[in-house]
Amino acid sequence: MSSPAATELECIVIYWLGEMIMLPKSFLFKGNGGGVLQGTTCEAILCTLAAARDQMLNRYGSEKMEKLVVYGFDQTHSALQKAVQIAGIHTKNFQAIKTMKSNSFGLCPNSLRDAVHADVKAGLVPLFLCTTVGTTSTNAIDPIGPLCEVAKDFNI
Ligand SMILES: Cc1ncc(COP(=O)(O)O)c(C=O)c1O
Missing domain, CATH: 3.40.640.10 (Type I PLP-dependent aspartate aminotransferase-like (Major domain))
Known part of the structure; x- marks a missing residue:
């Protein structure tokens, strides 16, 4: 809500990371999964x-x-x-x-x-x-x- 462009970028980077470590599709945004970065x-x-x-x-x-x-x-x-x-x-x-x-x-x-x-x-x-x-x-x-x-x- 506060920063849609940064959120979009975060989603994309998390997606790349998920693919890179070969997570199953269900863990990725394209498969109803997804995630965010936490400190x-x-x-x-x-x-x-x-x-x-x-x-x-x-x-x-x-x-x-x-x-x-x-x-x-x-x-x-x-x-x-x-x-x-x-x-x-x-x-x-x-x-x-x-x-x-x-x-x-x-x-x-x-x-x-x-x-x-x-x-x-x-x-x-x-x-x-x-x-x-x-x-x-x-x-x-x-x-x-x-x-x-x-x-x-x-x-x-
Ligand atoms: C299993 C497990 N959970 C939680 C934590 C806490 O991690 P953080 O310091 O990143 O909050 C650790 C840290 O060693 C951990 O080993």
Whole structure:
């Protein structure tokens, strides 16, 4: 809105970059994907969380704000918890799901499903899941595909 020409240029450059690193078409603007440049990972997490929050509140009403739940795991970078606080999500609604050495500290889809299920039963609204490919402390890699299936089932 504030600078359409710069935004256009940013979109084009991001598209070039996506092609250069051979991302699948679905990640690119021409395939309903696309992205923007952010200064840091912390900033990127906060922006995506704020966008998800606003989309959910527009859909279900602002009175749901206190019910929104964000999921990470015990290996997630502290950037997520920081974003949760800045985005005004109740800190008690930040769920750091436990991981196990037997799963190489990746987030187990069944653990996520159990946690989300319990929250829905308690009247909470699952909002956002942060997964990681290569955590800072243990280099854990989350099984993104199966986790996305759980997220889809609960409209996260
Ligand atoms: C997995 C992960 N997430 C988030 C961050 C935070 O990154 P930034 O300092 O770019 O905000 C880091 C930084 O090391 C990281 O390793």
